[in-house]
Amino acid sequence: DAMVIQNPRYQVTQFGKPVTLSCSQTLNHNVMYWYQQKSSQAPKLLFHYYDKDFNNEADTPDNFQSRRPNTSFCFLDIRSPGLGDAAMYLCATSTLRAGGQRNEQFFGPGTRLTVL
Amino acid sequence: RKEVEQDPGPFNVPEGATVAFNCTYSNSASQSFFWYRQDCRKEPKLLMSVYSSGNEDGRFTAQLNRASQYISLLIRDSKLSDSATYLCVVTLSWGKLQFGAGTQVVVTP
Numbered sequence: 732d733a734m735v736i737q738n739p740r741y742q743v744t745q746f747g748k749p750v751t752l753s754c755s756q757t758l759n760h761n762v763m764y765w766y767q768q769k770s771s772q773a774p775k776l777l778f779h780y781y782d783k784d785f786n787n788e789a790d791t792p793d794n795f796q797s798r799r800p801n802t803s804f805c806f807l808d809i810r811s812p813g814l815g816d817a818a819m820y821l822c823a824t825s826t827l828r829a830g831g832q833r834n835e836q837f838f839g840p841g842t843r844l845t846v847l
Numbered sequence: 848r849k850e851v852e853q854d855p856g857p858f859n860v861p862e863g864a865t866v867a868f869n870c871t872y873s874n875s876a877s878q879s880f881f882w883y884r885q886d887c888r889k890e891p892k893l894l895m896s897v898y899s900s901g902n903e904d905g906r907f908t909a910q911l912n913r914a915s916q917y918i919s920l921l922i923r924d925s926k927l928s929d930s931a932t933y934l935c936v937v938t939l940s941w942g943k944l945q946f947g948a949g950t951q952v953v954v955t956p
């Protein structure tokens with residue numbers, strides 16, 4: 732089945748220790764997104780790739796970086812995790828077309844990050 | 848004011864009953880609307896898109912009121928498995944999704 736896969740599902744890191752979360756998709760979607768979701772809050776968009784074009788949200792901290800080496804994979808790097816970065820990180824994909832607004836996104840199962 | 852607002856609930860619903868709840872959005876230029884379902888500690892899953900004329904999918908009915916800028920979701924004949932958080936989602940510019948914080952529904956036996 733076509734899907735969005737995230738690894739690892741659970742990640743524990745120490746304060747300040749870099750961590751990388753990965754996302755892969757078999758849907759061949761052109762857009763990939765990274766969201767941060769904290770308990771009882773809405774998912775918050777961090778950034779997205781429209782094909783190879785990287786788009787950062789204005790309020791995404793510099794501590795968060797992303798890479799998309801090819802269509803199928805996307806990585807979220809947290810350079811120096813703080814306690815406030817503990818959250819669920821969700822990867823999503825969609826087939827947004829130029830000028831389009833209808834944008835049904837499909838989510839991976841998420842990576843739950845704990846910062847000690 | 849938040850761009851997408853939802854009553855957080857919880858809505859406690861007896862099994863077999865009907866429950867309905869709304870979501871309001873602030874951007875009148877929004878074109879696309881969705882309801883996602885999110886189970887505890889799981890990812891959001893698309894429940895249904897919301898079309899201008901309203902649409903129905905089995906026990907679920909979604910309505911859009913552009914004049915008052917709200918969308919609604921109605922669940923008929925509630926099942927225990929309907930217990931979840933329902934996220935209202937509005938498309939902003941270029942297709943960016945703006946999520947509400949969700950409405951929690953608890954279906955009780």
